[in-house]
Amino acid sequence: QKEVEQDPGPLSVPEGAIVSLNCTYSNSAFQYFMWYRQYSRKGPELLMYTYSSGNKEDGRFTAQVDKSSKYISLFIRDSPPLDSANYRCAILTGNQFYFGTGTSLTVIP
Amino acid sequence: EAQVTQNPRYLITVTGKKLTVTCSQNMNHEYMSWYRQDPGLGLRQIYYSMNVEVTDKGDVPEGYKVSRKEKRNFPLILESPSPNQTSLYFCASSHGTGGRETQYFGPGTRLLVL
Numbered sequence: 001q002k003e004v005e006q007d008p009g010p011l012s013v014p015e016g017a018i019v020s021l022n023c024t025y026s027n028s029a030f031q032y033f034m035w036y037r038q039y040s041r042k043g044p045e046l047l048m049y050t051y052s053s054g055n056k057e058d059g060r061f062t063a064q065v066d067k068s069s070k071y072i073s074l075f076i077r078d079s080p081p082l083d084s085a086n087y088r089c090a091i092l093t094g095n096q097f098y099f100g101t102g103t104s105l106t107v108i109p
Numbered sequence: 110e111a112q113v114t115q116n117p118r119y120l121i122t123v124t125g126k127k128l129t130v131t132c133s134q135n136m137n138h139e140y141m142s143w144y145r146q147d148p149g150l151g152l153r154q155i156y157y158s159m160n161v162e163v164t165d166k167g168d169v170p171e172g173y174k175v176s177r178k179e180k181r182n183f184p185l186i187l188e189s190p191s192p193n194q195t196s197l198y199f200c201a202s203s204h205g206t207g208g209r210e211t212q213y214f215g216p217g218t219r220l221l222v223l
Contacts, residue, residue: 032210043214101151
């Protein structure tokens with residue numbers, strides 16, 4: 001079983017839509033939960049991180065963690081076409097990172 | 110400008126010819142890491158380093174070596190590359206304890222092993 005599983009998509013949404021991206025993880029000892037965005041031909045960049053259950057908001061982005069279900073989500077509101085990218089969840093446990101396989105998002109003008 | 114640099118950005122080589130991909134960061138970060146990115150498999154951690162002279166294996170270390178002689182540099186060494194090491198490689202850095210979750214990634218090195 002993989003440490004992190006991510007809905008592969010791809011997702012295609014109209015501009016202004018609300019996007020939901022989801023991951024599940026296997027080990028309840030996992031400590032930190034992150035979401036990265038990666039544009040084509042670029043390295044991943046950190047969008048948000050959290051370490052507790054519940055919601056964390058940052059502008060148009062909301063990260064949600066449910067430790068009882070081992071489920072993490074990223075919600076994106078009012079998506080513009082510039083949000084078109086690959087989104088990955090990631091987990092840090094101890095000193096080691098585990099990444100989801102990524103979900104490709106296209107926001108259509 | 111705070112950044113992680115990798116060189117080369119693109120590399121074509123042949124099986125068995127030793128190569129080194131360099132990684133350097135200017136943020137005085139303690140933690141550095143190498144990943145490979147493959148379609149359908151996502152990002153997988155190869156090696157990481159908590160500080161100078163401290164390295165440890167990630168998920169997929171076979172066929173790779175690293176060294177951390179200076180804080181800013183973390184080269185990835187393929188002593189005898191094979192075609193299954195054809196991949197997109199990323200270096201990343203972050204602070205040590207109390208900041209590892211905020212990783213900064215380099216631009217990537219695309220490697221083709223023939």
